[in-house]
Amino acid sequence: MNKSVLSKTGLALAVVLFVSFIIVVNENLRSFRVDLTEDKLYTLSEGTQNILSGLQEPITLRLYYAERVAQALPAVKSYGQRVQELLREYQRASGGMIRLKIIDPVPYSNDEHRADQYGLQSIPIEGEEDPLYFGLAGTNLLNGLEIIRFFQPEKEDTLEYDLTRLIFQLSDVQRKNIGVLSSLSLDGEQYDPLKGEVISDAGSKPWPVMDQLRMMFDVSMLPDDIRRIPTSLDVLMVIHPKSLTDSTLYAIDQYVLSGGKLITFVDPFAEVDVPEKDPENPMAALTAQRGSNMPELFNAWGFERDGQFVVADRKFARKVDFGARTGNEPIDYVLWLGLNDGSLNMSEKITSRLKRINVATSGFFKQLDGATTQMTPLVSSSDEAMLVDKRVVQFRNDPVGLLTRYEAGTKQYPLAVRVTGDVKTAFPDGAKNNMGDLQKMPDHLDMANEPIDIIAVADVDMIDDQFWVQVQDFYGQDLAFNTSNNLDFVYNAIEDLTGTDGLISVRSRAGFSRPFILVNEIEREAERRYRATERELEQRLQDTEQKIARMQVQRSGTGEQILTAEQQKEINEARLLAERTEAELRTVKGNLRQDLDALEAVVKFVNIGVVPILVGILALITGWLRLRKRTHGRFNVNKTGS
Structure with missing residues (x-):
């Protein structure tokens, strides 16, 4: 053939x-797939699978997606496919308990009307007659409704968490009861806890952290003079306890000894606690008490928070722009820290999968000698941290001076801890009643019924929204982007203390930008040298200008300015020195910018150009070897033939 x-x-x-x-x-x-991403982003986490397998009643998910309109937006189109794939994965893993409907809301149809009724958002697209719908409505058999108004491609890293939280909220899982006791107006001034909403726009609104907590738990605010903590609470949160009475501290003591779970946030200098200004006493705001502590309880539990110092850490310093004080440029502010996974306890479930915690002017804890409890650090500084007297921040905060005078230490400081063990009461005789007499509760405990389990954080600012979330307006909708795991830490702490896995493993999937550690260290060291030189030159320039001013104001008895030839010469020399100093200062700033630009160019080259170049070189070598082998074979054939 x-x-x-x-x-x-x-x-x-x-x-x-x-x-x-x-x-x-x-x-x-x-349904077969292989997930090769480092964090297994396309594989459902263990927490999601547990929640799906535990569903007792069916949940219907309706994805409203205008696919034809999305064709004009490649990013949305790609993300639309990603959302649909993940929702089908949820459907498969639920064992039939998730009912998925993908709906194209055609204009003027019942589907479009239903999407609007659910509260989903329609986005006008330039060049398209129809709006873009890309949202999700979830319902259960009890007419419960949870929605995602619009899927933002920028929030892809939180997609699984957002979907699993929606399903969790629709499930029949019993919500935990959380009690919050605080000296701060966390619930604003016009919040109605019965209606669960703000009465009017007047007054301050609830902190975002409260809105987020209420999405997952039943939250109630407790008065700061409470005399007995309700036993129905699953977790008590004490935030910034500035001036709690002994009776309230006694109530917390007995709650913990009876098996209650506690999370407390204390602070040597809470920046979020801004005192009101008194026009008649301008110094009142500077001297106002902005710290909080519970030494009576902490000492009884075997640890303490130092009341004098805050923790500075150049390694984890965040970039902050202080305006004119820093030349209108962001610098490493060593008191505001962005702690990465290197400072988080990977052995504790609460922090093992978190990536970043932001704190500000944080304190630290230390265990007392002879303590009967065990103190486990959850979040710590680096081993290069140093301590700064809080009065430096309170009365004369100098960010540049803190950076240039920084002296690296050799010790890590625990910023958040978990304390467990057997303890005695801090109030063996009870607390004073309204008449001033010591009085015990009827069920007073001298010893804990079981080993206590509490979590203490030496920073209150971490729950302030500026340290964990960034809100952007998206067609009239406030769109929140998490900038840290601060809120996840609070969620995880509550769930772990109450013995529920909840969404701990799912939250860990939410990613943040991964810093170039070596690059950041090089930039930090270069900036430190620059700031020190800049500070020295600016001081020299200031001294020179003051010297010139002093020489120019020397006058005779008649009031006329008289300058001798020698004084005029000194002034001229001083002016030349000032000009040279200004030139040196400009040179230093220019050199720093050139160094950083050069470093950026190298990083871009390594990340963009090296791999293609290596592939090209490998291809050339491979081609040359093949050509050499072919040529060598022909030579042998010709030699044999001859």
Whole structure:
């Protein structure tokens, strides 16, 4: 048979077999996939699978997606496919408890009307007559409704968490009861806890952290003079306890000893606690008490928070712009820290999968000698941290001076801890009643019924929204982007203390930008040298200008300005020195900018150009070896033939 015919027949059979293989794989292995991403972003987390497997009643998810309109936006189109794939994965993993409906809300249809009734957002797209719908409405058998108004591609890293939280809120899981006791107006001035909403726009609104907590738990605010903590609470949160009475501290003591779980946030200098200004006493705001502590309880539990110092850490310093004080440029502010996973306890479930915690002018804890409890650090500084007297921040905060005078230490400081163990009461005789007499509760405990389990954080500012969330306006909707795991830390702490896995493993999937550690260290060291030189030159310039001013104001008894030739010469020399100093200062700033630009260029080259260059070199080498082998083979054939 002709070899050409055999070749063509073989090629046709190969094509048929290939197409058949694709059809078989597509029909029978549609759910099969391999996730090669580092964090397994396309694989449902253990927490999601547990929640799906525990569903007792069906949940219906309706994805309203105008696919035709999305064709004009490649990013949205790609993300739309990602959302649909993940929702189908939820449906498969739920064992039939998730009912998925993908709906195209055609204009003027019942589907569009229903999407509007659910509160989903329609976005006008330039060049398109129809708006873009890309939202989700989830319902259960009890007419419960939870929605995602619009899927933002920028929030893809939180997609699984947002979907799982929606399903969790629709499930029949019993919500935990959280009690909050605070000296701060966390619930604003016009919040109605019965209606769960703000009465009017007047007055301050609830902190975002309260809104977020209420999405997951039943939250109630407790008066700061409470005399008994309700036993129905699953967790008590004490935030910034500035001036709690002994009776309230006694109530907390007995609650913990009876098995209650506690999370407390204390602070040597809470920046969020801004005192009101007194026009008649301008110094009142400076001297106002902005720290909080519970030494009576902490000492009884075997640890303490130092009341004098805050923790500075150049390694984890955040960039902050203080305006004119820093030349209108952001610098490393060593008292505001962005702590990464290197400072988080990877052995504790609460922090093992978090990536970043932001704190500000944080304190630290230390265990007392002879303590009967065990103190486990959850969040710590680096081993290069140093302590700064809080009065430096309170009366004369100098960010540049803190950076230039920074002296790296050799010790880590625990910023958040978990304390467990057997303890005695801090109030063996009870607390004073309204008449001033010591009085015990009827069920007073001298010893804990079981080992206590509490979490203490030496920073209150971390729950302020500026340290964990960034809100942007999106067609009239406030869109929140988490900038840290601060809120996740609070969620995880509540769930772990109450013995529920909840969404701990799902929250860890929410990613943040991964810093170039080596690059950041080089930039930090270069800026430190620059700031020190800049500070020295600015001081020299200031001294020179003051010297010139002093020489120019020397006057005779008649009031006329008299300058001798020698004084004029000194002034001229001082002015020349000032000009040279200004030139040096400009040179230093220019050199820093050039160094950082050069470093940026190197990083871009390494990340963008190195791999293609290596592939090209490898291709050239491979081609050269093949050519050499072919040439060598021909040479041997010719040699043999001859």
